[in-house]
Amino acid sequence: MVFKYCPVCGNKLIKKQAGDDGLIPFCKQCNCFRFNLFPVCVIALIVNTHNEVLLLKQSYISKEYSTFVAGYMQEGESAEAAINREIKEEVGLDISTLRYVTSLWFHLKQTLMLGFIAQTDKDNLVLSEEVDSAEWVPLETVTDKIYPKHPDNIAYVLYEEYLNKTDKME
Numbered sequence: 001m002v003f004k005y006c007p008v009c010g011n012k013l014i015k016k017q018a019g020d021d022g023l024i025p026f027c028k029q030c031n032c033f034r035f036n037l038f039p040v041c042v043i044a045l046i047v048n049t050h051n052e053v054l055l056l057k058q059s060y061i062s063k064e065y066s067t068f069v070a071g072y073m074q075e076g077e078s079a080e081a082a083i084n085r086e087i088k089e090e091v092g093l094d095i096s097t098l099r100y101v102t103s104l105w106f107h108l109k110q111t112l113m114l115g116f117i118a119q120t121d122k123d124n125l126v127l128s129e130e131v132d133s134a135e136w137v138p139l140e141t142v143t144d145k146i147y148p149k150h151p152d153n154i155a156y157v158l159y160e161e162y163l164n165k166t167d168k169m170e
C-alpha cells in the first residue's frame with residue numbers, strides 16, 4: 001500500500017529524500033516518513049513425534065486444498081510470537097521446537113510470507129471456528145493435499161525443506 005495521504009493526520013504527503021532509500025512519502029505535519037505498507041503473514045509446517053504433518057481444511061481459503069497453520073502478524077509482536085499465537089489459536093497446540101526457514105513474496109495477495117517449521121510433542125487438537133477440520137497425515141501424502149508446487153507457494157517450500165531432512169528435529 002502506497003500512501004498518498006498521511007494515515008495518521010490525513011495531510012497530503014510530499015516526497016522527501018530518505019537517505020539511500022530514495023524519495024519516500026513524507027508528512028510535514030507529523031514530521032514523519034510514511035513508508036509503503038504491506039501485510040506480513042506467518043506460516044508453519046507442524047510435525048508431531050510420529051513424523052506426521054498437520055493439515056487444515058479451511059473453506060474460506062480453499063475448498064479443494066489443505067493448508068498449514070498461518071495468519072497475519074500483529075503490530076508489536078515478533079514473527080516467532082506470531083506463529084506461536086496462531087498455532088495456539090487455530091489448533092490449540094504448544095510447540096516444542098520452532099525454526100525460521102525462509103520468506104517469500106506472495107504476489108496474489110501482495111503479502112510477505114515468513115515460513116517456519118515447528119515440532120510439537122502433542123497430538124491433541126482444539127480447533128478454532130476458522131478451521132473446518134484438521135488431520136495429521138504421513139509426510140509422503142502431504143503433496144497430494146496441499147496447493148500444487150508453484151514459485152509463490154511457501155507451503156511447498158517448507159515441505160521440501162523438511163523432506164530434505166536438513167533439520168529433522170528429533
Ligand SMILES: [Zn+2]
Pocket residue numbers: 006007008009010011027028029030031
Ligand atoms: Zn501526518
